[in-house]
Amino acid sequence: MKQLIVLTGAAGTGKTTVQDYLTETYGIPAIVTHTTRLPRRGEQAGRDYYFETPASFAKLHLLEQVHYAGHQYGSSYEELQRAWQKGSICSIVLDTAGAQTYVKALGRQVIVLVLQLSSRTVQQHRMQVRGDQLVAIQNRLDSPENQRDWNFSLPPSGNFYQITNQDWKTTVKRLDEIMEKLS
Numbered sequence: 001m002k003q004l005i006v007l008t009g010a011a012g013t014g015k016t017t018v019q020d021y022l023t024e025t026y027g028i029p030a031i032v033t034h035t036t037r038l039p040r041r042g043e044q045a046g047r048d049y050y051f052e053t054p055a056s057f058a059k060l061h062l063l064e065q066v067h068y069a070g071h072q073y074g075s076s077y078e079e080l081q082r083a084w085q086k087g088s089i090c091s092i093v094l095d096t097a098g099a100q101t102y103v104k105a106l107g108r109q110v111i112v113l114v115l116q117l118s119s120r121t122v123q124q125h126r127m128q129v130r131g132d133q134l135v136a137i138q139n140r141l142d143s144p145e146n147q148r149d150w151n152f153s154l155p156p157s158g159n160f161y162q163i164t165n166q167d168w169k170t171t172v173k174r175l176d177e178i179m180e181k182l183s
């Protein structure tokens, strides 16, 4: 059975960092999604995102799409198939609305890792360290989507795992335990 690891959680909780770890350590291919936001410092088109204009975004054939903090994001079935051609398991980074759409669409094939942080202060600090501009950080923190994702609570059933990503070594230990369970 093909499987998909969905990394979700509020802004700056470490979803992309965890995805990179899973790629580097376990060779798990990462699905690239589409967005109309501008690239952040260091982000590359085709690796981090497919960067779109509103016009090019409107032409895409997407499995799901959301508005998040003033921008559009979406993921395609074609990218999922492409990643699954490389192996039986792949990963994707989504907001919590997208995560729930994938659970509905793919059921038990989906394993959801919900990243959390202990405080809003740490959340803000993580975005500052990443180099986000102050205005962008404030916009992101105040967005209704971030508030929703911060308050996301795990459903009582399903393949959901909660990870508090404070100390990186502890996160790695938890990820290794989950990967062991999945293998």
Ligand SMILES: Nc1ncnc2c1ncn2[C@@H]1O[C@H](COP(=O)(O)OP(=O)(O)OP(=O)(O)O)[C@@H](O)[C@H]1O
Pocket (backbone or CB within 6 Å): 010, 011, 012, 013, 014, 015, 016, 017, 018, 126, 127, 129, 130, 165, 166, 167, 168, 169, 171
């Ligand atoms: N355990 C950790 N300890 C310290 N810093 C961390 C840890 N995990 C991630 N980071 C750092 O926190 C910042 C935010 O991480 P990342 O970009 O992976 O978050 P994200 O959830 O993908 O964010 P967003 O949803 O805003 O795109 C990055 O600078 C990353 O290097």
Ligand SMILES: Nc1nc2c(ncn2[C@@H]2O[C@H](COP(=O)(O)O)[C@@H](O)[C@H]2O)c(=O)[nH]1
Pocket (backbone or CB within 6 Å): 008, 009, 010, 011, 015, 033, 034, 035, 037, 064, 065, 066, 068, 073, 074, 075, 093, 094, 095, 096, 097, 098, 099
């Ligand atoms: N539902 C979807 N959510 C997505 C997709 N691509 C990214 N995201 C999520 O959007 C927010 C903002 O991302 P950022 O890179 O601007 O910080 C974050 O929660 C991502 O996980 C997607 O295709 N669909």
